[in-house]
Amino acid sequence: MSQAESLFHAIPLAPPDPILGVTDAFNADTNPKKVNLGVGVYQDGQGRIPVLRSVREAEKRWFETENSKAYLPIDGLPAYRTGVQNLLFGTDHAVVKGGQVVTAQVLGGTGGLRMGADFLKRFAPASSEVFLSSPTWENHRAVFEAAGFKVNEYAYYDPETRGLAFGKMVASLRAMPKSSIVLLHACCHNPTGVDLDAGQWQELTGIFREQNLIPFLDLAYQGFAEGLDADAFAVRAFADAGIPMVISSSFSKSFSLYRERVGAVTLVTANADEAKRATSQLKRVIRSSYSNPSSHGAQVVALILTDAELRKAWELELGEMRERILRMRTLFVEKLAAKQAARDFSFVRKQRGMFSYSGLELPRVQRLRTEFGIYVVDSGRMCVAAMNEGNLDYITDSIAKVL
Numbered sequence: 001m002s003q004a005e006s007l008f009h010a011i012p013l014a015p016p017d018p019i020l021g022v023t024d025a026f027n028a029d030t031n032p033k034k035v036n037l038g039v040g041v042y043q044d045g046q047g048r049i050p051v052l053r054s055v056r057e058a059e060k061r062w063f064e065t066e067n068s069k070a071y072l073p074i075d076g077l078p079a080y081r082t083g084v085q086n087l088l089f090g091t092d093h094a095v096v097k098g099g100q101v102v103t104a105q106v107l108g109g110t111g112g113l114r115m116g117a118d119f120l121k122r123f124a125p126a127s128s129e130v131f132l133s134s135p136t137w138e139n140h141r142a143v144f145e146a147a148g149f150k151v152n153e154y155a156y157y158d159p160e161t162r163g164l165a166f167g168k169m170v171a172s173l174r175a176m177p178k179s180s181i182v183l184l185h186a187c188c189h190n191p192t193g194v195d196l197d198a199g200q201w202q203e204l205t206g207i208f209r210e211q212n213l214i215p216f217l218d219l220a221y222q223g224f225a226e227g228l229d230a231d232a233f234a235v236r237a238f239a240d241a242g243i244p245m246v247i248s249s250s251f252s253k254s255f256s257l258y259r260e261r262v263g264a265v266t267l268v269t270a271n272a273d274e275a276k277r278a279t280s281q282l283k284r285v286i287r288s289s290y291s292n293p294s295s296h297g298a299q300v301v302a303l304i305l306t307d308a309e310l311r312k313a314w315e316l317e318l319g320e321m322r323e324r325i326l327r328m329r330t331l332f333v334e335k336l337a338a339k340q341a342a343r344d345f346s347f348v349r350k351q352r353g354m355f356s357y358s359g360l361e362l363p364r365v366q367r368l369r370t371e372f373g374i375y376v377v378d379s380g381r382m383c384v385a386a387m388n389e390g391n392l393d394y395i396t397d398s399i400a401k402v403l
Protein backbone atom coordinates (compact mmCIF):
# COMPACT_ATOMS: atom_id res chain seq x y z
CA MET A 1 0.00 0.00 0.00
CA SER A 2 1.43 3.38 -0.90
CA GLN A 3 1.76 6.03 1.78
CA ALA A 4 -0.93 8.18 0.21
CA GLU A 5 -3.41 5.31 0.33
CA SER A 6 -2.88 4.54 3.98
CA LEU A 7 -5.68 5.57 6.28
CA PHE A 8 -3.04 6.68 8.77
CA HIS A 9 -0.58 8.47 6.51
CA ALA A 10 -1.35 11.96 7.83
CA ILE A 11 -1.22 11.13 11.54
CA PRO A 12 1.03 13.60 13.36
CA LEU A 13 3.48 12.29 15.94
CA ALA A 14 2.13 12.91 19.47
CA PRO A 15 4.45 14.71 21.89
CA PRO A 16 6.16 12.39 24.40
CA ASP A 17 4.74 12.18 27.93
CA PRO A 18 6.74 14.77 29.89
CA ILE A 19 7.32 12.52 32.90
CA LEU A 20 7.86 9.23 31.11
CA GLY A 21 10.25 11.15 28.84
CA VAL A 22 12.42 11.89 31.89
CA THR A 23 12.64 8.15 32.59
CA ASP A 24 13.57 7.43 28.96
CA ALA A 25 16.42 9.94 29.22
CA PHE A 26 17.45 8.43 32.57
CA ASN A 27 17.53 4.91 31.11
CA ALA A 28 19.75 6.09 28.25
CA ASP A 29 22.24 7.79 30.63
CA THR A 30 25.46 5.81 31.23
CA ASN A 31 26.49 7.70 34.38
CA PRO A 32 26.85 4.98 37.05
CA LYS A 33 25.78 7.40 39.77
CA LYS A 34 22.55 8.44 38.02
CA VAL A 35 19.38 8.90 40.09
CA ASN A 36 15.82 9.15 38.77
CA LEU A 37 13.84 11.62 40.89
CA GLY A 38 11.38 12.14 38.04
CA VAL A 39 9.33 9.01 38.73
CA GLY A 40 5.95 8.89 40.47
CA VAL A 41 6.38 5.66 42.41
CA TYR A 42 7.42 4.78 45.94
CA GLN A 43 10.77 3.05 46.30
CA ASP A 44 12.14 1.42 49.42
CA GLY A 45 15.52 2.08 51.06
CA GLN A 46 17.20 -0.11 48.44
CA GLY A 47 15.56 1.68 45.52
CA ARG A 48 13.11 -1.14 44.77
CA ILE A 49 9.41 -0.76 44.06
CA PRO A 50 8.30 -3.24 46.71
CA VAL A 51 5.75 -6.01 46.63
CA LEU A 52 4.30 -5.53 50.12
CA ARG A 53 4.44 -8.54 52.45
CA SER A 54 0.70 -8.21 53.12
CA VAL A 55 0.07 -8.21 49.35
CA ARG A 56 2.25 -11.30 48.85
CA GLU A 57 0.33 -13.13 51.58
CA ALA A 58 -3.09 -12.11 50.22
CA GLU A 59 -2.02 -13.22 46.73
CA LYS A 60 -1.00 -16.64 48.07
CA ARG A 61 -4.34 -17.07 49.78
CA TRP A 62 -6.23 -15.97 46.71
CA PHE A 63 -4.22 -18.22 44.42
CA GLU A 64 -5.17 -21.19 46.54
CA THR A 65 -8.86 -20.36 46.80
CA GLU A 66 -9.86 -18.76 43.48
CA ASN A 67 -12.23 -21.18 41.80
CA SER A 68 -13.69 -19.22 38.89
CA LYS A 69 -12.69 -16.79 36.20
CA ALA A 70 -16.20 -15.49 35.62
CA TYR A 71 -16.72 -11.78 34.92
CA LEU A 72 -16.91 -9.48 37.91
CA PRO A 73 -20.02 -7.31 38.23
CA ILE A 74 -19.87 -4.07 36.21
CA ASP A 75 -19.20 -2.10 39.40
CA GLY A 76 -16.77 -4.65 40.81
CA LEU A 77 -16.44 -6.79 43.93
CA PRO A 78 -18.95 -6.00 46.70
CA ALA A 79 -16.37 -6.56 49.49
CA TYR A 80 -13.97 -4.20 47.73
CA ARG A 81 -16.63 -1.52 47.36
CA THR A 82 -17.46 -1.72 51.06
CA GLY A 83 -13.74 -1.61 51.90
CA VAL A 84 -13.28 1.54 49.82
CA GLN A 85 -16.23 3.25 51.55
CA ASN A 86 -14.84 2.37 54.97
CA LEU A 87 -11.47 3.86 54.07
CA LEU A 88 -13.13 7.03 52.79
CA PHE A 89 -15.73 7.65 55.48
CA GLY A 90 -14.85 5.39 58.43
CA THR A 91 -17.11 2.56 59.51
CA ASP A 92 -20.24 4.41 60.61
CA HIS A 93 -20.59 7.67 58.76
CA ALA A 94 -24.15 8.88 58.25
CA VAL A 95 -23.79 9.08 54.45
CA VAL A 96 -22.85 5.38 54.31
CA LYS A 97 -25.51 4.31 56.81
CA GLY A 98 -28.07 6.36 54.91
CA GLY A 99 -27.32 4.47 51.67
CA GLN A 100 -26.25 7.70 49.96
CA VAL A 101 -22.88 6.46 48.76
CA VAL A 102 -22.24 4.70 45.45
CA THR A 103 -18.86 3.09 44.76
CA ALA A 104 -17.62 1.27 41.69
CA GLN A 105 -14.32 -0.58 41.36
CA VAL A 106 -12.46 0.87 38.38
CA LEU A 107 -9.06 0.75 36.67
CA GLY A 108 -6.78 2.72 38.96
CA GLY A 109 -7.16 6.29 40.08
CA THR A 110 -7.05 7.36 36.45
CA GLY A 111 -10.07 5.15 35.82
CA GLY A 112 -11.83 6.78 38.77
CA LEU A 113 -11.17 10.21 37.34
CA ARG A 114 -12.32 9.25 33.86
CA MET A 115 -15.46 7.36 34.91
CA GLY A 116 -16.34 10.22 37.27
CA ALA A 117 -15.74 12.71 34.46
CA ASP A 118 -17.83 10.73 31.98
CA PHE A 119 -20.62 10.45 34.55
CA LEU A 120 -20.57 14.19 35.25
CA LYS A 121 -20.53 14.97 31.54
CA ARG A 122 -23.89 13.21 31.31
CA PHE A 123 -25.49 14.35 34.55
CA ALA A 124 -23.95 17.67 35.69
CA PRO A 125 -25.48 20.83 34.18
CA ALA A 126 -24.48 21.16 30.51
CA SER A 127 -22.75 24.47 31.25
CA SER A 128 -20.43 23.01 33.93
CA GLU A 129 -16.74 23.45 33.29
CA VAL A 130 -13.83 21.88 35.17
CA PHE A 131 -11.28 23.75 37.29
CA LEU A 132 -7.89 22.27 38.19
CA SER A 133 -5.32 23.55 40.67
CA SER A 134 -2.40 25.46 39.21
CA PRO A 135 -0.27 23.39 38.97
CA THR A 136 -1.69 19.86 39.01
CA TRP A 137 -0.90 16.26 38.03
CA GLU A 138 -0.22 16.51 34.32
CA ASN A 139 -2.84 13.91 33.30
CA HIS A 140 -5.81 15.70 34.92
CA ARG A 141 -6.34 18.08 32.03
CA ALA A 142 -6.12 15.31 29.44
CA VAL A 143 -8.64 13.13 31.29
CA PHE A 144 -11.26 15.86 31.68
CA GLU A 145 -10.77 17.19 28.15
CA ALA A 146 -11.12 13.65 26.79
CA ALA A 147 -14.46 13.45 28.62
CA GLY A 148 -15.52 16.57 26.74
CA PHE A 149 -15.08 19.27 29.37
CA LYS A 150 -13.63 22.72 29.01
CA VAL A 151 -10.81 22.82 31.55
CA ASN A 152 -9.71 25.90 33.51
CA GLU A 153 -7.37 26.51 36.46
CA TYR A 154 -7.66 27.98 39.95
CA ALA A 155 -4.88 29.56 41.99
CA TYR A 156 -3.18 27.12 44.35
CA TYR A 157 0.59 27.30 44.76
CA ASP A 158 2.54 30.38 45.79
CA PRO A 159 6.11 30.20 44.42
CA GLU A 160 7.17 33.08 46.71
CA THR A 161 6.36 31.30 49.97
CA ARG A 162 6.57 27.80 48.46
CA GLY A 163 3.26 27.22 50.22
CA LEU A 164 -0.46 27.46 49.57
CA ALA A 165 -1.90 30.62 47.99
CA PHE A 166 -5.05 30.14 50.07
CA GLY A 167 -6.38 33.69 49.71
CA LYS A 168 -6.04 33.53 45.94
CA MET A 169 -7.54 30.04 45.89
CA VAL A 170 -10.62 31.29 47.74
CA ALA A 171 -10.90 34.26 45.37
CA SER A 172 -10.73 31.85 42.39
CA LEU A 173 -13.49 29.70 43.88
CA ARG A 174 -15.70 32.71 44.56
CA ALA A 175 -15.29 33.86 40.97
CA MET A 176 -16.35 30.52 39.44
CA PRO A 177 -19.77 30.12 37.80
CA LYS A 178 -22.29 28.07 39.79
CA SER A 179 -22.08 24.30 39.22
CA SER A 180 -18.41 24.41 38.28
CA ILE A 181 -16.61 21.12 38.88
CA VAL A 182 -13.53 21.67 41.06
CA LEU A 183 -10.84 18.99 41.16
CA LEU A 184 -9.21 18.95 44.60
CA HIS A 185 -6.24 16.86 45.75
CA ALA A 186 -7.55 15.42 49.02
CA CYS A 187 -4.00 15.05 50.39
CA CYS A 188 -0.37 14.92 49.21
CA HIS A 189 -0.85 17.37 46.35
CA ASN A 190 0.92 16.24 43.19
CA PRO A 191 3.25 17.91 42.13
CA THR A 192 3.79 20.46 44.93
CA GLY A 193 3.41 18.47 48.19
CA VAL A 194 1.47 21.48 49.53
CA ASP A 195 -1.88 20.67 51.20
CA LEU A 196 -4.72 22.57 52.88
CA ASP A 197 -4.99 22.29 56.66
CA ALA A 198 -8.16 21.21 58.48
CA GLY A 199 -9.41 24.77 59.02
CA GLN A 200 -8.91 25.62 55.36
CA TRP A 201 -10.86 22.52 54.25
CA GLN A 202 -13.69 23.55 56.57
CA GLU A 203 -13.69 27.02 55.07
CA LEU A 204 -13.81 25.49 51.61
CA THR A 205 -16.92 23.45 52.39
CA GLY A 206 -18.75 26.69 53.25
CA ILE A 207 -17.67 28.29 49.99
CA PHE A 208 -18.66 25.23 47.94
CA ARG A 209 -22.09 25.29 49.51
CA GLU A 210 -22.58 29.05 49.02
CA GLN A 211 -21.32 28.96 45.44
CA ASN A 212 -23.02 25.66 44.58
CA LEU A 213 -19.74 24.16 43.35
CA ILE A 214 -19.21 20.44 42.67
CA PRO A 215 -16.20 18.95 44.49
CA PHE A 216 -14.30 16.17 42.69
CA LEU A 217 -11.76 14.81 45.16
CA ASP A 218 -8.72 12.94 43.92
CA LEU A 219 -7.41 10.65 46.67
CA ALA A 220 -4.36 8.88 45.25
CA TYR A 221 -2.19 8.95 48.38
CA GLN A 222 -4.40 8.04 51.33
CA GLY A 223 -2.07 7.04 54.18
CA PHE A 224 1.00 8.84 52.82
CA ALA A 225 0.60 12.15 54.68
CA GLU A 226 -0.48 11.43 58.26
CA GLY A 227 -2.52 8.23 58.30
CA LEU A 228 -5.60 6.61 56.80
CA ASP A 229 -8.19 8.57 58.79
CA ALA A 230 -6.38 11.91 58.88
CA ASP A 231 -5.79 11.80 55.12
CA ALA A 232 -9.52 11.36 54.48
CA PHE A 233 -10.26 14.61 56.34
CA ALA A 234 -11.30 16.52 53.22
CA VAL A 235 -13.63 13.74 52.04
CA ARG A 236 -15.32 13.58 55.43
CA ALA A 237 -15.56 17.38 55.75
CA PHE A 238 -17.52 17.61 52.49
CA ALA A 239 -19.65 14.60 53.49
CA ASP A 240 -20.35 16.13 56.94
CA ALA A 241 -21.39 19.34 55.20
CA GLY A 242 -23.91 17.41 53.10
CA ILE A 243 -22.33 18.40 49.80
CA PRO A 244 -22.75 15.94 46.90
CA MET A 245 -19.40 15.00 45.41
CA VAL A 246 -17.33 12.63 43.31
CA ILE A 247 -14.24 10.91 44.71
CA SER A 248 -11.56 9.00 42.85
CA SER A 249 -9.48 6.57 44.94
CA SER A 250 -6.24 4.97 43.83
CA PHE A 251 -4.51 2.07 45.59
CA SER A 252 -1.55 2.08 43.25
CA LYS A 253 0.64 3.78 45.82
CA SER A 254 -0.81 2.74 49.17
CA PHE A 255 -0.66 -0.99 48.29
CA SER A 256 2.24 -0.64 45.83
CA LEU A 257 -0.02 -2.27 43.24
CA TYR A 258 0.72 0.05 40.32
CA ARG A 259 0.38 -2.49 37.53
CA GLU A 260 -2.76 -4.14 38.89
CA ARG A 261 -4.85 -1.01 38.24
CA VAL A 262 -6.88 -0.86 41.43
CA GLY A 263 -9.04 2.19 41.99
CA ALA A 264 -12.58 3.32 42.67
CA VAL A 265 -15.03 6.04 41.84
CA THR A 266 -17.42 7.07 44.58
CA LEU A 267 -20.46 9.34 44.37
CA VAL A 268 -22.01 10.89 47.46
CA THR A 269 -25.65 11.59 46.69
CA ALA A 270 -28.43 13.20 48.74
CA ASN A 271 -30.40 10.06 49.63
CA ALA A 272 -30.77 6.32 48.99
CA ASP A 273 -33.20 6.78 46.11
CA GLU A 274 -30.82 9.13 44.31
CA ALA A 275 -27.99 6.65 44.98
CA LYS A 276 -29.96 3.85 43.37
CA ARG A 277 -30.54 5.86 40.21
CA ALA A 278 -26.92 7.09 40.17
CA THR A 279 -25.67 3.50 40.48
CA SER A 280 -27.70 2.40 37.48
CA GLN A 281 -26.29 5.24 35.37
CA LEU A 282 -22.70 4.84 36.60
CA LYS A 283 -22.88 1.20 35.53
CA ARG A 284 -23.98 2.27 32.06
CA VAL A 285 -21.01 4.62 31.82
CA ILE A 286 -18.65 1.79 32.77
CA ARG A 287 -20.37 -0.78 30.57
CA SER A 288 -19.85 1.35 27.48
CA SER A 289 -16.21 1.99 28.36
CA TYR A 290 -14.56 -1.30 29.40
CA SER A 291 -17.61 -3.35 30.49
CA ASN A 292 -16.32 -4.60 33.85
CA PRO A 293 -13.15 -4.40 35.91
CA SER A 294 -10.29 -6.88 36.33
CA SER A 295 -10.16 -9.09 39.37
CA HIS A 296 -6.71 -9.68 40.79
CA GLY A 297 -5.71 -6.38 42.39
CA ALA A 298 -9.14 -5.65 43.82
CA GLN A 299 -9.38 -9.15 45.25
CA VAL A 300 -6.04 -8.66 46.99
CA VAL A 301 -7.08 -5.29 48.38
CA ALA A 302 -10.46 -6.65 49.51
CA LEU A 303 -8.77 -9.56 51.29
CA ILE A 304 -6.34 -7.25 53.06
CA LEU A 305 -9.04 -4.78 54.10
CA THR A 306 -11.35 -7.46 55.49
CA ASP A 307 -8.88 -9.79 57.24
CA ALA A 308 -7.77 -8.42 60.61
CA GLU A 309 -4.28 -9.90 60.44
CA LEU A 310 -3.58 -8.81 56.85
CA ARG A 311 -5.03 -5.40 57.52
CA LYS A 312 -2.73 -4.87 60.49
CA ALA A 313 0.27 -5.99 58.44
CA TRP A 314 -0.64 -3.64 55.60
CA GLU A 315 -1.16 -0.64 57.88
CA LEU A 316 2.27 -1.32 59.34
CA GLU A 317 3.85 -1.36 55.89
CA LEU A 318 1.96 1.76 54.84
CA GLY A 319 3.29 3.44 58.00
CA GLU A 320 6.82 2.34 57.11
CA MET A 321 6.52 3.91 53.66
CA ARG A 322 5.18 7.16 55.14
CA GLU A 323 7.89 7.29 57.81
CA ARG A 324 10.65 6.58 55.32
CA ILE A 325 9.56 9.47 53.10
CA LEU A 326 9.46 11.78 56.11
CA ARG A 327 12.95 10.66 57.13
CA MET A 328 14.22 11.38 53.61
CA ARG A 329 12.65 14.86 53.71
CA THR A 330 14.40 15.59 57.00
CA LEU A 331 17.76 14.20 55.85
CA PHE A 332 17.53 16.09 52.54
CA VAL A 333 16.99 19.39 54.37
CA GLU A 334 19.69 18.68 56.96
CA LYS A 335 22.30 17.62 54.43
CA LEU A 336 21.75 20.67 52.24
CA ALA A 337 21.94 22.94 55.28
CA ALA A 338 25.18 21.22 56.37
CA LYS A 339 26.63 21.75 52.89
CA GLN A 340 25.81 25.45 53.27
CA ALA A 341 23.75 25.33 50.08
CA ALA A 342 22.98 28.82 48.82
CA ARG A 343 19.29 28.31 49.51
CA ASP A 344 17.06 27.29 52.41
CA PHE A 345 15.23 24.03 51.69
CA SER A 346 13.41 23.70 55.01
CA PHE A 347 10.07 23.97 53.15
CA VAL A 348 10.66 20.42 51.87
CA ARG A 349 10.12 19.13 55.41
CA LYS A 350 6.64 20.69 55.52
CA GLN A 351 5.46 19.30 52.19
CA ARG A 352 3.57 16.02 52.22
CA GLY A 353 3.40 12.86 50.16
CA MET A 354 5.80 11.51 47.59
CA PHE A 355 6.66 14.77 45.85
CA SER A 356 8.33 18.05 46.47
CA TYR A 357 8.29 21.13 44.34
CA SER A 358 11.96 21.89 44.85
CA GLY A 359 11.93 25.40 43.39
CA LEU A 360 14.93 24.42 41.23
CA GLU A 361 14.79 26.44 38.04
CA LEU A 362 14.96 24.82 34.58
CA PRO A 363 18.65 25.66 33.90
CA ARG A 364 19.56 24.02 37.24
CA VAL A 365 17.32 21.02 36.52
CA GLN A 366 19.14 20.67 33.19
CA ARG A 367 22.59 20.94 34.80
CA LEU A 368 21.62 18.28 37.33
CA ARG A 369 20.78 15.99 34.42
CA THR A 370 23.71 16.63 32.11
CA GLU A 371 26.48 17.06 34.69
CA PHE A 372 25.34 14.73 37.47
CA GLY A 373 22.84 12.26 36.00
CA ILE A 374 20.16 13.43 38.44
CA TYR A 375 16.75 13.50 36.81
CA VAL A 376 14.11 15.90 38.15
CA VAL A 377 10.96 16.88 36.21
CA ASP A 378 11.36 20.19 34.28
CA SER A 379 8.99 21.89 36.73
CA GLY A 380 11.45 21.10 39.56
CA ARG A 381 9.25 18.31 40.95
CA MET A 382 11.35 15.72 42.78
CA CYS A 383 10.11 12.35 43.97
CA VAL A 384 11.26 12.24 47.61
CA ALA A 385 10.20 8.57 47.70
CA ALA A 386 13.06 7.80 45.28
CA MET A 387 15.68 9.11 47.75
CA ASN A 388 17.52 6.74 50.06
CA GLU A 389 20.50 6.67 52.39
CA GLY A 390 22.66 5.45 49.49
CA ASN A 391 21.93 8.31 47.08
CA LEU A 392 21.13 11.30 49.31
CA ASP A 393 24.73 12.48 49.70
CA TYR A 394 25.22 12.47 45.95
CA ILE A 395 21.87 14.22 45.35
CA THR A 396 22.47 16.96 47.91
CA ASP A 397 26.13 17.45 46.87
CA SER A 398 25.00 17.89 43.26
CA ILE A 399 22.19 20.30 44.16
CA ALA A 400 24.56 22.38 46.30
CA LYS A 401 26.91 22.57 43.27
CA VAL A 402 24.26 23.72 40.78
CA LEU A 403 23.15 26.43 43.21
Ligand SMILES: Cc1ncc(COP(=O)(O)O)c(C=O)c1O
Binds near residue numbers: 110137190263
Ligand atom coordinates in the same frame (compact mmCIF):
# COMPACT_ATOMS: atom_id res chain seq x y z
C1 LIG B 1 -2.89 13.02 41.81
C2 LIG B 1 -2.98 11.72 41.10
N1 LIG B 1 -4.17 11.28 40.70
C3 LIG B 1 -4.31 10.11 40.07
C4 LIG B 1 -3.22 9.33 39.78
C5 LIG B 1 -3.43 8.05 39.01
O1 LIG B 1 -3.26 6.91 39.73
P1 LIG B 1 -3.34 5.48 39.06
O2 LIG B 1 -1.94 5.10 38.72
O3 LIG B 1 -3.93 4.63 40.11
O4 LIG B 1 -4.19 5.56 37.85
C6 LIG B 1 -1.95 9.74 40.16
C7 LIG B 1 -0.78 8.93 39.84
O5 LIG B 1 0.34 9.34 39.85
C8 LIG B 1 -1.83 10.97 40.86
O6 LIG B 1 -0.66 11.42 41.24
